[in-house]
Amino acid sequence: MNIKSVLESLLFAWGEPLNLNEISRILNMSSGNISNVLDEMMEQFSKDEDRGLTIQKFGNSYQLTTKKENYEYIQSLLQTTVNKSLSxxxxxxxxxxxxxxxxxxxxxxxxxxxxxxxxxxxxxxxxxxxxxxxxxxxxxxxxxxxxxxxxxxxxxxxxxxxxxxxxxxxxxxxxx
Incomplete structure (x- = not known):
């Protein structure tokens, strides 16, 4: 199993933050090993300037997201703002x-x-x-x-x- 490929696919398919314990359960691997691989992937994604995606960590969860540098283009596409739903x-x-x-x-x-x-x-x-x-x-x-x-x-x-x-x-x- 190519762990990085599987993790990237899981994060992409889920779309929302995916909890480390859930990933561990799915892959039947220790959360420590998965966390190490995800940290390595985060570093790789951040170094590759040609990539439009990055992996973000939120507490004990991870999510595949778009790079902040591309926000204005995505905003134009969606014609929305991050906080429009909050008064x-x-x-x-x-x-x-x-x-x-x-x-x-x-x-x-x-x-x-x-x-x-x-x-x-x-x-x-x-x-x-x-x-x-x-x-x-x-x-x-x-x-x-x-x-x-x-x-x-x-x-x-x-x-x-x-x-x-x-x-x-x-x-x-x-x-x-």
Whole structure:
């Protein structure tokens, strides 16, 4: 079996991020060996400037994607944008969850200053956030965090790649 050929075919056919454990099960190989081969393939794909595809890692999953350098051409073909399905309210809520996770709905609403039940439901439906537990308080409020789909959607390998927050005081804002 040509492992690289099989892995490339699996990633292409699946289209979505494919979990390392699932690949391991399919190929009946250790996830460590598969991870090493995928890392090698990622390096090969990134070095070959003539290729239009690359392999990206999202948490414990891998996906065959187009190179970012070709985005404008793909965008022209599809006549769409990456975030068109997310409203301003959804982006604000998602940002709060990404930076403050794990976080409750009440904490999000305190920061945004408005109710966000419907926005949270929409983000859950899109798979961008998930419920990761419940607080041991009255009402047992849900605790939310981002998902691997969030990482994939925004082209991140890990949550640590989010830009650093810059909090300006009111005086600093007036001075600029």
């Amino acid at each position: 301003t309210a959804a982006m604000e809520t998602l940002s709060i969850i990404a930076y403050k996770q794990p976080v409750t709905k009440v904490e999000i609403e305190l920061i945004r200053g408005v109710k966000c039940s419907n926005v949270i439901k929409g983000l859950l439906d899109k798979g961008l956030i998930k419920e990761v537990g419940r607080l041991d308080k009255p009402g047992r409020p849900a605790i939310y965090s981002t998902t691997d789909e969030f990482l994939r959607h925004f082209g991140l390998n890990s949550i640590n790649e989010l830009p650093a927050l810059s909090i300006e005081s009111e005086e600093e804002k007036k001075a600029t």
